[in-house]
Amino acid sequence: MIPYFLMYFFLLISCFLGSITKKRFFLICVFILFSVFSGFRYNVGVDYVNYVKIYNLEDGYESRELGFSLLLNFLRYIGADYQFMFLLMAIIMQILVYNIIKRYNYNVWISVFIYYCISPFYIATFNGMRQYLAIAIFIVALKYVEQKKRFKYIISLLLGGFFFHESVLFFLPLYYILNKTISIKGRLFMFLITIVGSFAIDKLISYTPYIVYLLRDRETHVSSFTYIFAGVSILFIVFWNRLNSFKSKLIMENMNLLCFLSLMVVLLQSNGVLIQMTLRMNSYFFFVYIILVPAVISSVKNVHIRIGMYFCLHIVLLLYLIRTICFNGALYNLVPYSMNFSLFK
Known part of the structure; x- marks a missing residue:
């Protein structure tokens, strides 16, 4: 290690x-x-x-x-x-x-x-x-x-x-979504669709080439960090309007929303194989956090708060690396x- x-x-x-x-x-x-x-x-x-x-x-x-x-x-x-x-x-x-x-x-x-x-x-x-x-x-x-x-x-x-x-x-259809302002009603509709879809996802997958995942017998547990990441995405949703403007802010906002919705599907699943597969699809949205997190912190006007946030983030990152390598x-x-x-x- x-x-x-x-x-x-x-x-x-x-x-x-x-x-x-x-x-x-x-x-x-x-x-x-x-x-x-x-x-x-x-x-x-x-x-x-x-x-x-x-x-x-x-x-x-x-x-x-x-x-x-x-x-x-x-x-x-x-x-x-x-x-x-x-x-x-x-x-x-x-x-x-x-x-x-x-x-x-x-x-x-x-x-x-x-x-x-x-x-x-x-x-x-x-x-x-x-x-x-x-x-x-x-x-x-x-x-x-x-x-x-x-x-x-x-x-x-x-x-x-x-x-x-x-x-x-x-993700080809996302071209028509990511650069659009989604209203509160639209978000609520997506939220309800996600809840309903999470209980029918195995049926939907059976019509795709990924049906092979349903045939595997593999137990997968939801990590505590999945709940933490979902919580972070919720915070971004709640406080988004308070952030200063930054490059691609609208696209980042919608990517964060889609990340939260896909994580919600994970948290509502009981089938270990489906959890694994949904997390892999979530990676397309979650990957943007290497951009989104620095962008959000950089938008904080108070220098002392911004430095404090960077310091706390660095401690969290080091602990996460230790957990990954030393324990897993x-x-x-x-x-x-x-x-x-x-x-x-």
């Missing part, structure tokens, strides 16, 4: 130097390290072995995404080993996240610490590698919603679904951490 905390201290040093010099160089170095740490990991992450089996064309292991299969065929053709696949995916992921953080630019270092310390973000890419690539593409494509460039938004999500994870295609590291196959530098056969 030591490598994870060495990464954390490297972030602290980079944050200090980057804040003093105002140079983008240190931020770039962090994302290069993120790529190396993720791309050269060996047998780290629950899904690591499954991806190796997909790459090696073992029976029963394949990707539904044609583009991903074509990409793996190309890597096999040039003689790359499966570790090259992990490195390539890691590099693409970190380039996308770097551009997301750089574009919104509220407090890039707070965004970096949230991204690294909160397990549903960077560390989660060790497991749901393809889906998190699709999530990052979706977050990048939010700028096209703001700019009202429908064609680019649709193409981005189609490419994300073709190459990485088809679940991103479910073995559960999620994060420890022991080892590396493999063999990229070609």
Whole structure:
């Protein structure tokens, strides 16, 4: 578990130097390290072995995404080993996240610490590698919603679904929602629909390719942090109008609302498999918090309150990282951490 905390201290040093010099160089170095740490990991992450089996064309292991299969065929053709696949995916992921953080630019270092310390973000890419690539593409494509460039938004999500994870295609209709002001009546209607839908979700899923999740026998408990995250999203909803204006505020508001509604579905579920699946779909909305939290804190006018909020947030992030690595590291196959530098056969 030591490598994870060495990464954390490297972030602290980079944050200090980057804040003093105002140079983008240190931020770039962090994302290069993120790529190396993720791309050269060996047998780290629950899904690591499954991806190796997909790459090696073992029976029963394949990707539904044609583009991903074509990409793996190309890597096999040039003689790359499966570790090259992990490195390539890691590099693409970190380039996308770097551009997301750089574009919104509220407090890039707070965004970096949230991204690294909160397990549903960077560390989660060790497991749901393809889906998190699709999530990052979706977050990048939010700028096209703001700019009202429908064609680019649709193409981005189609490419994300073709190459990485088809679940991103479910969010194509959000183009017509995210940039709209939703009235109180509209929110209440969405709230009621969510409650009704949460009790019929298993029936709805049975008509989709994800029916395989219903056939699995896997117990999943709702984490206490799910309640905390739901509470945070409620606070944002209640006090949103008191916040100062910031870039993409309307889109962020609607993403927060959708995040809360999807978390509510999770909390109303009793089927462990459905909890897991709904949380994975929620990741598309929850990922925006690496942008939203710094934006909200930056909008606070009182300097002393703002500094206090940053300090408290940093303590929470460190404790969350300790919980993830020290207490749940073995559960999620994060420890022991080892590396493999063999990229070609």
